[in-house]
Amino acid sequence: MRGFLASSIGVTCAAALALPLTLPSPGARAATPAAESPVGRSAESVPGSTQSLPLTPLGSDRSAGGEATDQGLLQREVRPFSLVGVIWDDPDDELHGSVQVRTRASGTGNWSGWQPVETHNHEHAADPDDPERASGKVRGSTAPLWVGDSDGVEIRVRGEAARHRGEHRGGTQPSAEHALPAGLRLELVDPGAEPPPQGPSPEGPRSPVLTAETAASSAVNADLAPLGASVIPALSKKETESDLIAARGGPEDAAGKARPYVGPRPRIITRKGWGANEKLRERQFGYSKTVKAAFVHHSASGNNYRCSQAGSVLRSIYRYHVKSSGWRDFGYNFAVDKCGNIYEGRAGGVAKPVLGAHTLGFNSNSMGIAVLGSFGSSSPPAAAVNAVARLTAWKLGLYGANPRGKTYLKSAGGNLYKKGSNVRLNVISGHRDGFATECPGIRLYKKLGSARSASARYQGR
Template identity: 35%
Template sequence: MTFSDPSVRRRDLATIGAAVVALPLVGPAASPAAAAPTGRLRLRPDPGGVGGSVDVALTPDPQVAARGAVLRTAEQRTDRFALLGVTWAAGAGQAEVRVRVRGAGGWGPWRDVPALRDLPDPGTTEARAARAGTAPLWVGDSDGVQVEVTGAVERPVLTLVDPGDHPGDHPGDHPGDPVDARPKRHRSLRPRIRSRRAWGAKERWATGRPKRVKTVEQVHVHHTATGNDYRKRDVPRILRAIYRYHTKTLGWSDVGYNYFVDRFGRIWAGRRGADGDRDTRGAHTLGFNHTSVGIAVLGSYQEAAPAPKVLAGVAKVAAWKLRKYHRDPLGSTAVLSHGSDLYPPGTVVTLPVIDGHRDTNDTECPGQYLYDALPEIRLRTARRIKKSRR
């Protein structure tokens, strides 16, 4: 076989031992006509949103896909986008991408796109509607993409998202920031939370009625496995892009996490209910969403340590929620699994009240450094609760 891509790596041949196919992107799943005559892939404006997106069908040779081979697209010029992901109808696979960052003058290195492990519980409406695939990957403003998919997957689709620009993306940290500061119960522990409106959530994209949890036994800590060099002004854009991917690409009813904490320690409302005092069931920890709150730290902490202000932000949310339900942040609790890739449905598991995503699912999340910081988060949480009782 002749390889048409000169950048094929030795790993492709020695480890995979299968054909590598270089194919152009064939156009959006909904309409092959979206590619511009000049060859640039066009994003369509999101109705009612400030950004745009496109879903691009990747069409490998079925015989090649059945062998678990590699599909590699050609380098593709695009409109501006900042987040991407790959999904498929059935099967199992992995994806790598490289992008051309705007103004950087060339193509970046190949990057793994983490597998999607932050999931709704089995049997829920969200789980029945969801596609398999990768987590959303924030790559920053880019105008070119190349993607490689490994595995026997059916009908893979590449999604590109441009979250656009919103007037509220540059609020700074002054007292006039759009945050939820309404008086609530447990006000002494309620942290300052930037609302969904602050990051520009388009509420019509959220579907169905949020389901409340009866109790909160745990706080699950996650990371979004994206870069750590984003600026404050980027955070609302990142949240809008994740929200679009979760709702429009994966078919979920809302963004999966209850809360976000950025690398500056700021807390952002995620799923509906986070703006107020409702504890709604998320789609963040497969099998364990029904009695928990999910907090995602924006960034990747497998090879970098979180700043103290990140730990403080997570502890603020954890203390607020755990005190309300009289939970000990330094303790453990017996929880019933609804079915994860580590614990079958019906299994009773004893886990820390504040745990990392990897404690319940087969994943590196929340990254080794953030996972190693969980004892510090537990101590900070306990101190806040103790102080509030004086």
């Protein structure tokens, strides 16, 4: 089995490689040297950086009878960055209020208008009893906001007025403001440079130069693409079915053996392809038993990116999840950009049941897909919705799940379902189906019916 070739280069990930559904593929056999790194170039050549700035009081706001103080930073020049977010000490605290930021574009001196930052991000996290949540490293955080190349920033955080039932007129009256969480900090993330271009060197094909961390992350996909590949190539439906039948130990079209309902494997850009710095994440991979459902999210990072910048957006969110929010890795199993490109998310193998941190209470036996953007008032591009359909048709098909069907997941605790509840959900659900949240945005949520139908068609149902 080609996955075990990793052991020859000293990568100790045999336990991960031994998990089921790491499927051999004609695509892997036919891969060209274009998937390899130029000699002497390392996958960790795009490290990026984070500036963490404590917020300070901006002045009291007693208009609602409160004593709370707005916090923020006045205009200041900073090192270059492209993504912003706000964190605080206690992950169980919620930021009841508003966060607005404005930034200065690098090279022009032009300041943007005030942009809102989505404050409700605690529902994107590891389950309450998961070691990732209990690590002591996790912090409260807003959603990240992509602002593009910037070198100046101004931010204001205002507490929301709490309300109580008034004694006169039977109305609801404002009371003191909610106290803002302790330890508010502004995080400014620089994604680093783009990965070096992929292709053969002038002297001909060379072996990829990989760190041990990058090799381990790549080795868990070794049956799908060569070690160090930037892309897992697409397969036809017939090739995908043949691989799955072979993995199940049965001859194709054998008497009494039904052909599997599985969609053609889509093209997937690997972590190496989008330039993930594998030294940021925890070294070990985490897994569930199976994949029974897919939760669709939006990243809430805004729509002001070009598809050519998607790798930078991903590197920024990854760094924000790990270095700022204290997670073990990128939270989602997959990401999809506005052009319909599909990206490997959390490390551990795209065909495996990798345990993510995307839907608080329902991370086990599910996968999370983040569509890059914000879709509360903007409609998702058709290419992105179709990518969700193609991805789920393949990945859910590997585990025998019907995209149009229902399934049961046991809640690990959340604000909709108490811990231990056996909850009936759509096999393709929106984040809001498992947690009281606006995610994935009403415009994307309304497209999930179309995604389910298309996914089932790709499976041949």
